[in-house]
Amino acid sequence: MANFKVNGVQQNLDIEPDMPLLWVIRDELGMTGTKFGCGIASCGACTVHVNGMAVRSCVTPVSSVEGQEVTTIEGLASVAAGANPSAPDLSAVPLSAVPLSAVPLSAVQQAWIDHQVPQCGYCQSGMIMAVSSMLAANPNPSDADIDSSITNVCRCGSYPRVRKAIRSLAIA
Amino acid sequence: MKISRRRFLFTTALVGGGVLIGYSATRPSKHRRANAELAKGGEHYVTSFLKIEPDNTVTVYVPHSEMGQGVHTSLPMMAADELDANWELVKMEQAPAIDLFANGDLIKGFAGEFGIPGFLMGLVNVSAVKVAEIMNLQTTGGSSSVRYTGEVAMRTAGAAARHMLIECAAARWGVAADECTAQLSYVHHNASGRTLSYGELAADAALLEPPENTVLKDPSQFTIMGKAISRFDIPAKVDGSAFYGIDAQPEGMLYAAIRFAPVFGTKLVSVDAGDILSRRGIKRIVELEDSVAVVADSYWRASEALKLLKSEFETSDNDSTSSADIFAGFDQSLADSNGSKDIEEGDTEGALESAADVIEGNYRVPYLAHAAMEPMNCTVYIHDDIAEVWTSTQDALGIKGRVASIAGLAEEDAIFHHSYLGGGFGRRLPFNWNVIDHATLIAKQFDVPVKTVLSREDDMQQDYYRPAVASNFKAAFDGAGNVQAWHNRFTGPIQTPGASHIPYTIANKSIRVVDGDTHVPIAAWRSVDHSQQTFFTESFIDEIAHRSGKNPYQFRMDLLGDHPRHRKVLEVAAEAAGYGRNLPEGHALGIAVQQSFGSIVAEVAEVSMGADNQPIIHKVTCAIDCGWVVNPDTVEAQVESGIIYGLTAALYGEITIENGRVAQNNFPDYKMVRMATAPEIEVHIVASGEALGGLGEPSTPPIAAAVTNAIYILTGQRVRELPIKNTDFSRTTPVARV
Numbered sequence: 001m002a003n004f005k006v007n008g009v010q011q012n013l014d015i016e017p018d019m020p021l022l023w024v025i026r027d028e029l030g031m032t033g034t035k036f037g038c039g040i041a042s043c044g045a046c047t048v049h050v051n052g053m054a055v056r057s058c059v060t061p062v063s064s065v066e067g068q069e070v071t072t073i074e075g076l077a078s079v080a081a082g083a084n085p086s087a088p089d090l091s092a093v094p095l096s097a098v099p100l101s102a103v104p105l106s107a108v109q110q111a112w113i114d115h116q117v118p119q120c121g122y123c124q125s126g127m128i129m130a131v132s133s134m135l136a137a138n139p140n141p142s143d144a145d146i147d148s149s150i151t152n153v154c155r156c157g158s159y160p161r162v163r164k165a166i167r168s169l170a171i172a
Numbered sequence: 173m174k175i176s177r178r179r180f181l182f183t184t185a186l187v188g189g190g191v192l193i194g195y196s197a198t199r200p201s202k203h204r205r206a207n208a209e210l211a212k213g214g215e216h217y218v219t220s221f222l223k224i225e226p227d228n229t230v231t232v233y234v235p236h237s238e239m240g241q242g243v244h245t246s247l248p249m250m251a252a253d254e255l256d257a258n259w260e261l262v263k264m265e266q267a268p269a270i271d272l273f274a275n276g277d278l279i280k281g282f283a284g285e286f287g288i289p290g291f292l293m294g295l296v297n298v299s300a301v302k303v304a305e306i307m308n309l310q311t312t313g314g315s316s317s318v319r320y321t322g323e324v325a326m327r328t329a330g331a332a333a334r335h336m337l338i339e340c341a342a343a344r345w346g347v348a349a350d351e352c353t354a355q356l357s358y359v360h361h362n363a364s365g366r367t368l369s370y371g372e373l374a375a376d377a378a379l380l381e382p383p384e385n386t387v388l389k390d391p392s393q394f395t396i397m398g399k400a401i402s403r404f405d406i407p408a409k410v411d412g413s414a415f416y417g418i419d420a421q422p423e424g425m426l427y428a429a430i431r432f433a434p435v436f437g438t439k440l441v442s443v444d445a446g447d448i449l450s451r452r453g454i455k456r457i458v459e460l461e462d463s464v465a466v467v468a469d470s471y472w473r474a475s476e477a478l479k480l481l482k483s484e485f486e487t488s489d490n491d492s493t494s495s496a497d498i499f500a501g502f503d504q505s506l507a508d509s510n511g512s513k514d515i516e517e518g519d520t521e522g523a524l525e526s527a528a529d530v531i532e533g534n535y536r537v538p539y540l541a542h543a544a545m546e547p548m549n550c551t552v553y554i555h556d557d558i559a560e561v562w563t564s565t566q567d568a569l570g571i572k573g574r575v576a577s578i579a580g581l582a583e584e585d586a587i588f589h590h591s592y593l594g595g596g597f598g599r600r601l602p603f604n605w606n607v608i609d610h611a612t613l614i615a616k617q618f619d620v621p622v623k624t625v626l627s628r629e630d631d632m633q634q635d636y637y638r639p640a641v642a643s644n645f646k647a648a649f650d651g652a653g654n655v656q657a658w659h660n661r662f663t664g665p666i667q668t669p670g671a672s673h674i675p676y677t678i679a680n681k682s683i684r685v686v687d688g689d690t691h692v693p694i695a696a697w698r699s700v701d702h703s704q705q706t707f708f709t710e711s712f713i714d715e716i717a718h719r720s721g722k723n724p725y726q727f728r729m730d731l732l733g734d735h736p737r738h739r740k741v742l743e744v745a746a747e748a749a750g751y752g753r754n755l756p757e758g759h760a761l762g763i764a765v766q767q768s769f770g771s772i773v774a775e776v777a778e779v780s781m782g783a784d785n786q787p788i789i790h791k792v793t794c795a796i797d798c799g800w801v802v803n804p805d806t807v808e809a810q811v812e813s814g815i816i817y818g819l820t821a822a823l824y825g826e827i828t829i830e831n832g833r834v835a836q837n838n839f840p841d842y843k844m845v846r847m848a849t850a851p852e853i854e855v856h857i858v859a860s861g862e863a864l865g866g867l868g869e870p871s872t873p874p875i876a877a878a879v880t881n882a883i884y885i886l887t888g889q890r891v892r893e894l895p896i897k898n899t900d901f902s903r904t905t906p907v908a909r910v
Binding site for chain 1: 239240241242402403405406407408409410411412413414415416418419421427452470471472543544545546547592593594595596597625627628805809812813814815816817838839840844845846847848850852853
């Protein structure tokens, strides 16, 4: 039995202890905002927070988050706002979905809109989770800090905009 | 543009008083009938480009896939601007995958005017069967959506709708139409101060025939186009709600993990499943002709079980083939054959024979994978004589037909569920169907939906690759050091005619292509042949410039007398990059220019050599002439994107063949540019007012040569093989700055 919280909701799941957190979130809980990219912690598309720290969920066995607080992209805004939402039902999200959450977006998510960062968008859940974690620990990162902290792959090459968006948050 | 607009327009009344204004690429009668039927049924997701409803909202139906290029926003901008709509009242909807939205005829019509888009060229020439197939596609590729659908259909539909709405208002008021104006979704009669909303007029407009002649706006009249409008798709991409093909989870779905024949074209011989069927969640082993799949109630369970499954594939003649063999074959082909003509101008052989000096440069580039962030996947549910399919694709309609044919159904019995694409880059174009085919074959064996997902390793090893190419050059100089002849032989096939041509004035040119076929499957890769050919031609012209003792920028400008648009982008990029001014110690600028997909792009790369003797790309300054601009923010984003994509390929990208199979597995051995290695990028838009150029691809081609041309100045080492990482720069010395 795996027992942990996802976006504030307690989960008690009868699953193998070595199932990676990524697949627990996607296939067992049906929350698809967290993406599969490489399966070996290389690209960062699967980044989630465990107790606020960014981890690459594709190589994180679910047993290692026993009793911990997991936050996914779907819960980022709520957690930032201190709310305690129920898990969103993503099974029937239309293509041009409106933002899920009734609470305002987090500052990072808003900066991503303001700077029109995403292109295909597939890597951006992980990118936003990584940046959110970095900024929580280091609110005013240097370029070198950004380079060493944010190692996610974006095939659309949104890097210049990611940097601009981070800088806008750091200044603010 | 000579395409008749009138014959393509049609209107349909909507239940509840709205109007649809459609633009048909085929026979309007067919569309009108279909629309009428659908409208009668109260169906509002109907089949046109533009819908105006009584509440004054405008819905624009976009038939193209959104893969980050912004088409779901730029096409509505084009329609809404011509309509004089209030952008706040404009909505976007993905057009359904039905043949009324097929753009094959549109492409064919456009091709008559401007040439067939490069990404389809190889296909169009293959056979009549393929031409027929192409005409039934709903393709997004070739940097074509805004140029074809936008320019030809969206703007026309918007302008026609505006015209009709004004006619209707004038009729109601009993005034002349030319006394009325349209603005922000209202028609005004200024003399009397009366106004009516488009929504109030829509039902009347549905009764009108579209205008004979539709006059499009002059750019000075644009109210929406030319503005940096925020993209419709971005909010869903920051909160996890954006839906990609891989996110499909229809009720009762199972998951398939698949192992393909590692050597392309070989077949499965045997499978030893051991006791994996007793593992938790495992449902079935599916053996296919060239692959084996494990189907389970979770993807992880399926893929873990697959790792334990033993399989044997047949041997083939290619089992020992390596990249070295393939390039040796290319060299042999280049040595044995003079190839077939691409360009012959003047007397190149004669010029070479009488030359005072000849230089040679033999170039090559490896295969490349697309490596889109979303691994290839496809979910298929065959039930009740229908087939439902979820997959991220650049061609929804083609997928529908493909899945239906494999499922043994008629195309109309397939239902396509749209999604965003987690990257396309050519991988998700028509005919690159291996994953679709296999997913459908697997799902045929189940009465529940099955989602087939490729691991990153399989995504990399079962791609359709950018072709490896070898390209050999000679240049002849006269006694005064002026270049007299350009001699180029390269391995094919040509996927993009013209990619190997050069804009430079050289009296004698001979460009020919020889056979380059191998067992490795190939396809379009972002910018298609331009990415390889521009590296070759813009490097060798740089060699010629240095041999001539000229500054590479000035040398290009001098030979571009016939190409003022090329000169302009070079000038803008060079000026902005500080070309000719003092640079930080150890930095150099490399320059390159290329026209592709209707846009002309010059890039200047500022480079230094790092402590590891590999280049550091500090900044790329780019000037693009894409004619005019629909959404400047999208232009900038696409240019940045294309440069990073091309830079990854130039610095690191190589798919090598060992023992007949792809040697690379995942991002560690197929390395990517990331934050730390991404340069600053500065984009300058040169608005020439010429026809709209493409944006998804044209910034990719010049970057490799821009970087290697800078490296030459820094090291004296001419990089003639990509990726750059394979060149040893440890014992090099800078050349004198010219």
